[in-house]
Amino acid sequence: MTVDIKVIRAGQMYRYYLRETVVGDGRRPARTPLREAQEQAGVPVGRWMGRGLAVLGLAPGEEVTEAQLRNLFGERGRHPYADRIEAGLLAKGESAKKAFKAGALGRRVTVTGVDFFFRPQPTIYLLWALGDEETRRVIEAAHERAIERVLEWIEDEVAVIRYGKDGIYRVRPPGGLVAARFRHHEARSGMPLLHDHLLLSVKGQRLDGKWGSIHTLALHENTVAASALYDELVAAEVCEALGLATEPRIVTAGRRPVMEIAGVPHELIRWTSRRSDQIAACPVCAGCGTRFTDARWKAIEPAGWDAPWETHPHLCDDCKQRAITAERQAQHSEHGHHEDDQAVPEQKAGGTWISRFRS
Template sequence: MMDVRLIKRGQIYRYYLRQVVVGDYLRPVRTPLGIAQIQIGVPPGRWTGRGLADLGLRPGAIVTEDELRQLFGQGRHPHGDRLVAEALAAGKKPAVAAGAGKLGRAVEVTGMDLVFRPQPTIQLMWALGDEETRQVIETAHERAIEATLAWIEDHAATIRVGAQGRYPTRPVHGLAFARFRHYESRAGTPLLHDHVLVSLRGLRPDGKWGAVHSTTLLENVVAASSLYNELVMAEVCEALEVASEPRTVSAGRRPVMEVAGVPHELIGWMSKRGQEIDLCRQELEHEYVTAVDEDGNLKFGPVVSEEARTKLNRIAARKTRPPKPEARSLAQLRADWRAGAKEFLGEAAHLVDSLLERARAAAAAIRARVAETLDVALAALGVSAMVFVMSSNGLFHRRHLLAEARRFLALVQRGRRREPSLDETIVNAAIATHCLDITEPKTTRGLLLGYRLYTTHWARPDPTRSRRRAPE
């Protein structure tokens, strides 16, 4: 999954430099960042992204506290203080030298925090398997993150230019990301996840710095999350010779894909924190669907959309957040997790030592009955129908089709890798064959491919439908 939250000016001091960069533990006062990370047992953050060179940063370089403070806390160049000092030393006037550290005009939102975490059964194999399995899964996790970030750079990152920001353009070289690895949840259970801080500053084609449009990124979160989910499962399955299968988590909701053969009982052991969040989210969902306005009408409708559920889940996570337990090294964590899992299973404790073997045995049966080729026409029909049904008013954008195509591929591929452009091929076929463009653009933005408004050909004609908004 991929969760997201905005980073605002000044927030980097209160939350990220005190907790996120040190595994969500509370960083000791006046302890240098590198030392605190060593003491707590988390690796240092690393820079990644195609836009690093524009900021004088190197891929894979360690993220320093000063760079975080300037780029995300102040919206300045990560080496802004040094650039200003060099300009002053060169004889520039203070007012002119100050410009050397700026990245365009000041904005309130300086970045986004994307949190990537694999599916629970992958977490279990990572936490309870041998060292080789752990390394394979971490590599798969990293590859899936890199591919998702590349998709964001190519398709979701835009800078608004022109009068009133009517014309979008891509950052010419890409974006800069600071990635931090964490190993456990706040309940002390296994939770491999990465915080990826996205700088919302990008270089425009005219050579000036601009603000990356956060709304566009937020609109594409579900499509990006679906891509990560699909890719991390495929990478793990291919590398470990296992397969995936659907698992129903909640009645009435679509299943999620998990590694076949891994005992689901262990998910209950691992997901104590998740169960607390789910209970709180269910209460919030009840308040959501029963909320009424002054006239007694439902404010949000009787159905909780995927986007609304994601937001409510984030609220529930904040409301139920406990303090983290005492810091332990990854080796100690893994030893404690194995002991805890065996105690939880009791007489079935031997399953902990045979997770990979059981998963490979289950994969052999699954792959024997799964076709290696995909019927694109049938996939396009299924994706179109699902998006139409899941939409509250039968309207949708291209990004909704793309997210559904990735969910569909994860379901039918069962852990096999697919051609990188197959999701786009399915979406193009869906739009060409089953979708009706009903866009009535009133702005330049509305003319863009990503904001065309669709319904399906089999939808009942409704003269007011085109004036409604698609779900976000």
């Protein structure tokens, strides 16, 4: 599929997005402002999308700031301008409790959003990577418009807000949803890959004006449909603009073929291996059996699996740290036993402690 989905939770997972995803899947330097980190990584700033922006005082295409991300996704679903709202009420003499409540969008939640990952089909992003400037411009425009259409479809046909006892009532968010889009130009492996992360907030407003949370299960259940819609929209616009055609290509034997741009060699398509294939090629930890992370694999790959400067090249970071800690504890214990063994003969040679003072 060309559209994937992951849940965003407040806390450690949100911090991961703030450290890596919003800066092009790289590693954001500590204490570096978001805008500066994005410029260093060579990626554009994030942009707001969705019909629900107006009620929050935001506009489509407006730059996404770190404070807005923190409030909406990191602080369990608060208003993007919660800091400003609280400061204004406190300046008017309102209590801290009332000011904090004014910056909330309904109840606080743990799951604050979902991450929709959009990337064109292999033949299309190959044309984007190897084509001229005009080809790249056409594909990027089709890619962006398709994401907008898919978000509109989610707002109109998929997203539902559950409320009442056991979520018995379900309504569409009439005012739409809010999402932050981040454009990337490379995969984690360094290969050119046009793709966007659409961080969709779970917060939506009901007809009565109260804020609720959309049902994330409905989003997961419709990911395949979202992927099919996105593929159709991108392929149709690219083919029309560039005068291309599509042809069926069998990806998995026994399954329905997928439509790809005609004329692109299959060898070139296979060369752009999927992320899952790259992960499968990485070794597993000998301690816990999990596959190595990108950072861990890159740390030992240049010098080989048996890198001499790596104390535990066969272990992941967590198991490596536990092994080092256990070794240090064992060494400390052995050193303590060695000192005890040295002291005991001296005591025995001189008799008891009292006898030693008497001699």
